[in-house]
Amino acid sequence: MRGVIVRVLTFVAVLIFPLLSLAQAPTSMRDRDPDLTLSRKLYEDLQQANFHSGAFYLWSRFRISDAGFTEQGYLPTGDESGGLSFAVEAPQRLFFVPRKKTIFTLDVVPGYSVFDSGDGNGQFNYLVRADAHFLWNHLYLDVYGTGSDRLRAHVADINRLATAKETEVGVAGEWKYSSRTSGFFNVSNRSTSYPTDRYQPDLASSPGADFNPINLLDRDARSVRASIHHKTFPLTSLFVSAEVSDYAFKYASYKDSRRTWVGGGFSYDSGRSQVRLEGGPLKLTFDDPAQRSFTGFGASFDVSRINGRWTYTAGANHDLGFSIFENNNYYVSDTVNAGINYVATRRLTLRTGAAWEQDNYDVAVDGQDRKDTAWFASVGFNYAISRARVGTDVGWYDRTSTFGGDEDSGIRYVLHLSLVP
DSSP states (O other), X not given: OHHHHHHHHHHHHXXXXXXXOOOOSOOOOSTTOOSOHHHHHHHHHHHTOSEEETTEEEEEOEEEEETTOOSSSOOOOGXXXXXXXXXXXXXXXXXXXXXXXXXXXXXXXXXXXXXOSSSOOEEXXXXXXXXXXXXXXXXXXXXXXXXXXXXXXXXXXXXXXEEEEEEEEEEEEEEESSSSEEEEXXXXXXXXXXXXXXOOOOGGGSTTOOBOOGGGGOEEEEEEEEEEEEOOSSXXXXXXXXXXXXXEESXXXXXXXXXXXXXXXXXXXXXXXXXXXXXXXXXXXXXXXXXXXXXXXXXXXXXXXXXXXXXXXXXXXXXXXXXXXXXXXXXXXXXXXXXEEEEOSSSEEEEEEEEEEEEEOSSOBTTBOOEXXXXXXXXXXXXXXXXXXXXXXXXXXXXXXXXXXXXXXXEEEEEEEEEOO
């Protein structure tokens, strides 16, 4: 009985602990591994460093890809209708390991984006992040600060490329009560702005032209998230999670709001198969009672399977995003993606994938509701040459909207190149 009481009190203490967590990736549920998940991931990154001298390690890469491209769920934007829009980046990560339990990292990602503005113009981008990692037997802490100013794809709402400037400071980490019970936590303060002296979309000339200026999305966000994981079964972990975010908008105080979430789910890991499902009530409450708030649910699902030369992935998400569309402060987004990779030879990997997104707006404009639907299906390959990987994808993109005529369709190309010095 005493042991049960101790566990319950510990559970409650973690939920109210001031450093509450961002539980991102599913943890491995195989065996009862006493190691901390996040610290193990840090050591894995350290082992991939290109250069090593004393206490210093350097991880260095060079890559080319479409702006906003990710391996899963990629969708083009309206700026890419004329052809390729790509970004050249050289991510560098420096590790300083003065002692076994303390690691300092510095990430620097300089880049240059070329976008389809009709005149072949581009702009320089950057991301810088500094972390202090402290690894103890039952606690991992990451004190970090980051800043960025770069072109990003905004598939929903404006369907354009836009330059976002962000700064963030926070504390994240993992706390382990036992080999079966652990908690993840994160507290952060983030500032987001869309500087007018950088590349921004001309929304006034967009189809429908019912958008406010993009800098109405300039905001500060204070967020707290926590989750508790318990390895209930040999391969399956059950977890509960909670988060609170307060938003303060610089030029649109009527959007000031609080987002709250309480949910739970499970993650399964057999080594070859991984599944993660999370869901629960979601609220977005505006300080101004005249604004329409949201009460509903949020959910996410991810699954992957490795079967010999084949790798299968799929995912889905139901969430909210802030909007600048007339009379709408937010939109409700549903996304689905799936992909298949096949290792044809030691150097050649073939792949195919599809992504679908639908965004719904609650407040009608001129008596008409807005719903945007976009999907992109593609096939492509990656080919390894010594220390480089090159590849391309070609696919069909289609976007429709019930309001304003923001529609597009056609063939899209995606170029990839990564190089290890």
